Amino acid sequence: MTPIHVALALACKQTPVFAATRTRSLTDCYGAILREDVIAAVNVPSVDNSAMDGYALRLDDIAAMPDTGPLSIPVGGVSLAGHPFEGNIPVGRAIRIATGAAIPAGGDAVIIQENVTVNADESEIRIERDAVNRLRRGDNIRRAGEDVKAGTVVLAAGKRLRPQDVAVAAGQGKDSLVVTQPLRVAVFSTGDELAVPGGALPPGGIYDSNRFAMIGMMRAIGCEVTDLGLLRDDFDVLQTALGDAAQNHDVILTSGGVSVGKADLLKPVVDSIGEIHAWKLAIKPGKPLMRGKIGNCLVLGLPGNPVSVMVSGLLFAVPLLLHMMGARGEDCTAVRFNVPAGFALKRGTGRREWLRARLHRNGNGELVALPFRSSSSGVLSSMVWAEGLIELAEDRASVGQGDLVEYIPFAGLQAF
Ligand SMILES: Nc1nc2c(c(=O)[nH]1)N[C@H]1C(S)=C(S)[C@@H](COP(=O)(O)OP(=O)(O)OC[C@H]3O[C@@H](n4cnc5c(N)ncnc54)[C@H](O)[C@@H]3O)O[C@H]1N2
Numbered sequence: 001m002t003p004i005h006v007a008l009a010l011a012c013k014q015t016p017v018f019a020a021t022r023t024r025s026l027t028d029c030y031g032a033i034l035r036e037d038v039i040a041a042v043n044v045p046s047v048d049n050s051a052m053d054g055y056a057l058r059l060d061d062i063a064a065m066p067d068t069g070p071l072s073i074p075v076g077g078v079s080l081a082g083h084p085f086e087g088n089i090p091v092g093r094a095i096r097i098a099t100g101a102a103i104p105a106g107g108d109a110v111i112i113q114e115n116v117t118v119n120a121d122e123s124e125i126r127i128e129r130d131a132v133n134r135l136r137r138g139d140n141i142r143r144a145g146e147d148v149k150a151g152t153v154v155l156a157a158g159k160r161l162r163p164q165d166v167a168v169a170a171g172q173g174k175d176s177l178v179v180t181q182p183l184r185v186a187v188f189s190t191g192d193e194l195a196v197p198g199g200a201l202p203p204g205g206i207y208d209s210n211r212f213a214m215i216g217m218m219r220a221i222g223c224e225v226t227d228l229g230l231l232r233d234d235f236d237v238l239q240t241a242l243g244d245a246a247q248n249h250d251v252i253l254t255s256g257g258v259s260v261g262k263a264d265l266l267k268p269v270v271d272s273i274g275e276i277h278a279w280k281l282a283i284k285p286g287k288p289l290m291r292g293k294i295g296n297c298l299v300l301g302l303p304g305n306p307v308s309v310m311v312s313g314l315l316f317a318v319p320l321l322l323h324m325m326g327a328r329g330e331d332c333t334a335v336r337f338n339v340p341a342g343f344a345l346k347r348g349t350g351r352r353e354w355l356r357a358r359l360h361r362n363g364n365g366e367l368v369a370l371p372f373r374s375s376s377s378g379v380l381s382s383m384v385w386a387e388g389l390i391e392l393a394e395d396r397a398s399v400g401q402g403d404l405v406e407y408i409p410f411a412g413l414q415a416f
């Protein structure tokens with residue numbers, strides 16, 4: 001059995017980054033993998049501007065005014081966002097200024113309007129002495145380039161584009177970006193005991209749920225999914241289906257049929273028309289995971305148990321596919337943090353294990369991680385109950401109450 005980090009590193013090494021890219025308009029880029037560096041063309045903000053509604057002042061003029069009592073300063077003009085005050089601030093004057101408006105030449109501080117009193121015809125402001133004393137150079141001024149400096153890389157190739165990333169590209173005047181073309185992923189389930197949802201359930205049967213977990217995970221990472229349905233445990237059926245799918249897909253993702261039973265045909269089928277690279281991982285759940293290739297098409301055979309299909313999908317298939325799409329390291333790995341355990345357990349070592357978990361505030365107001373009542377890989381409702389996973393390293397033999405455990409919130413995984 002191979003540790004998952006070894007298997008994943010090897011799989012990434014043996015799986016080239018998908019070459020096909022395309023230029024998409026910004027609103028079609030959410031969730032896609034950026035394949036170009038975006039270099040800032042302009043400073044943001046483009047000029048020094050005001051962070052607040054108020055009055056732009058020349059502090060040297062103020063220094064030359066009486067140093068006791070309130071100050072009365074005539075208003076010499078207006079600077080609005082999109083309608084700057086032209087020229088220098090006249091000596092001894094203040095300029096009324098709006099948030100986002102350019103600081104007029106000579107202005108070196110903005111006093112917010114709440115801190116001044118304006119006379120009836122708005123021709124003069126009065127500033128109390130304590131407010132005068134608090135004035136500092138640069139107050140409420142956002143400097144040109146303070147957010148983004150022209151010439152710097154604002155988005156690096158390999159980034160999985162979130163709303164803020166797309167927004168920053170827009171802030172640079174871009175209306176499109178070069179992103180990875182969606183991977184074409186064929187998905188199917190295998191198993192004679194399975195019935196298609198919507199149809200009748202034969203005695204002893206079970207509805208095919210795995211396909212819907214797989215399709216959801218693939219869609220969530222931006223793949224173009226072909227749903228190939230449910231296939232019987234039959235060598236010829238599987239060979240034909242896999243062979244056909246490999247012709248026009250980049251990835252085939254299947255569930256079931258990868259263990260060691262007689263009906264577990266995925267491995268011999270892939271062997272007969274392609275190659276097998278690896279098929280047993282030191283993980284729980286999800287141990288019998290098959291990775292292979294038919295022509296140029298990557299084949300991932302996930303184990304049939306419903307929790308196994310999700311856990312191995314989230315922690316192996318998804319990171320591998322993101323790597324294929326050109327995602328950079330941190331966008332392929334799960335976010336995790338240490339939390340005290342609200343439970344205790346002993347376990348056999350050798351496999352990395354994920355418990356379905358939730359964070360819970362205990363009697364002392366402390367946040368602790370709690371596992372689901374069952375760790376069986378057949379209990380899909382555990383995934384519905386859970387809000388994340390507790391990860392136990394291969395060599396961890398026990399967890400005591402209050403010991404730190406690694407917690408991966410579902411939101412920290414890429415397929416949510
Ligand atoms: N002798 C051994 N038996 C098993 C081993 C082993 O090492 N030696 N590994 C176990 C582990 S761990 C897993 S995981 C499963 C994986 O087996 P398969 O991938 O071949 O999956 P199946 O046998 O087809 O199904 C397992 C289980 O999951 C249910 N299932 C399958 N597909 C679906 C679906 N689409 N929707 C809902 N449920 C599904 C199926 O009915 C079985 O109950 O093998 C163990 N056995």
Ligand code: MOO
Pocket residue numbers: 283284285286287288303305308377378
């Ligand atoms: O690997 Mo199996 O997935 O433990 O149930």
